[in-house]
Amino acid sequence: MSAPDLSRCSLNTATVKHASLTEAVEAAAGAGLGAVGLWRHQVQEAGAEKAARIVSDAGLRVSSLCRGGFLTATDDAGIAAALEDNRRAIEEAATVGTRELVFVVGGLPAVSAPGQGPRPDAGPQDRDIVATRARVADRLADLAPVAAEHDVRIVLEPLHPMFAADRAVISTLGQALDLAAPFAPETVGVVVDTYHVWWDPALEESIARAGREGRIASYQVCDWVLPLAAEPLNSRGHVGDGYVDFPTISRWVAAAGYAGDVETEIFNEEIWAADPRRTAETVGARYAAHVLPHL
Structure with a gap:
């Protein structure tokens, strides 16, 4: 029996939060994954050019950079600070070698x-x-x-409605697509994150619309597990441990024409405490079992 094709499987480094950038990249490469999704604090600690080398030297791609956004300030100083930070994020994405810069828009x-x-x-x-x-x-x-000047795409991420007050005032893929509509799809796209959108009764139609408009920039997977943690943000689980219907959503994403990387992004204290190498291996195994057959 041949080994599963993990070339599209990406480890978002938030899944191994306590690992260094080098450790996270080595874990992903050792597990046979094809890419990593990076977070800006790690990129800034290493320097964007060095971060790009760490990934490329391991034979991996950068599937996305997290995160830009937090765009909801009302005062001139807050607006100016947000714009400056996001300009830096765009430059960092270009330097590390990804077009996809994920935006959490703010509460x-x-x-x-x-x-x-x-x-x-x-x-x-x-x-x-x-x-x-x-x-x-x-x-x-x-x-x-x-973003267009740097050949980077702003990738809008709708978050579950329980985060509408403090993290993202867009809660559905449809809302994200409406915000993206005035812009070229190569400049503003959307991410389908199963944790945040699995519950949406309009999800199939919204994914199909995103495909027609050429706006699916990323597919992120992790599971909805219960009971919720005291900090709900950290209630994600490994694919297959909860309630998300990955076969169906993955088929919808594939039917919409998405052929890019599939990132596993998990916020979970227990998973963060685990050996990053074992976590990366689990990410690959769960992707192979629950996502890959339906892409």
């Missing part, structure tokens, strides 16, 4: 920080989610020319 201005309570001075306008989404659209218009 309501009323939030003091992700996962925290509202600011004491927050007023009704800071809880206006419709106006907040409009500001996201404005910032995308500011950043799209910069």
Whole structure:
């Protein structure tokens, strides 16, 4: 029996949070995976050019860079800071060798920080989610020319509605596609992340639309496990350990024409505590069992 083809399987380095960039890359290569998804703090620690060499020397690709975004500031200083940070993120993506820069667009201005309570001075306008989404659209218009100049694609990631207040005011793939619509698909795309969108009754139609529009830039997989952790953000599990219907969603993504890398991105304290090499091997095995046959 031949070994499964893991060339499209990517280890997002958030899955092995406590590993260094070199350790994460070595774990992915040792498990026979074809790519890694990088996070900016690791890229910045190593330097973008060195990070690119670490990945390429291991024979891997960079499937994406996480993350840009947080575009919902209302004051001039906050807007300027967000634009500057995202310009740097675009440059970093180009330097490490990926076109795909994942954006988490940000939550309501009323939030003091992700996962925290509202600011004491927050007023009704800071809880206006419709106006907040409009500001996201404005910032995308500011950043799209910069992304196009560097041949980088802004990849909008809808997050599960439980994160709408503090992390992302777009919750469905359809909303992400509506925000992307004014821009060329090679400049603004979307990611299908099973953890965040598996519940959406319009998911099949939205994936098909994303395919027709040429906007699927990434397919990220991990499972929805219960009970939720005290920090819900860290409630992801290995593919096959929870409730997501990976065969069906993977068939929808394949039917939409997506042929790129499939990233496993997991936030989970127990998985973070495991040996990165074993985690990478599990990522490959679960991909081969639950995703690959349906692509």
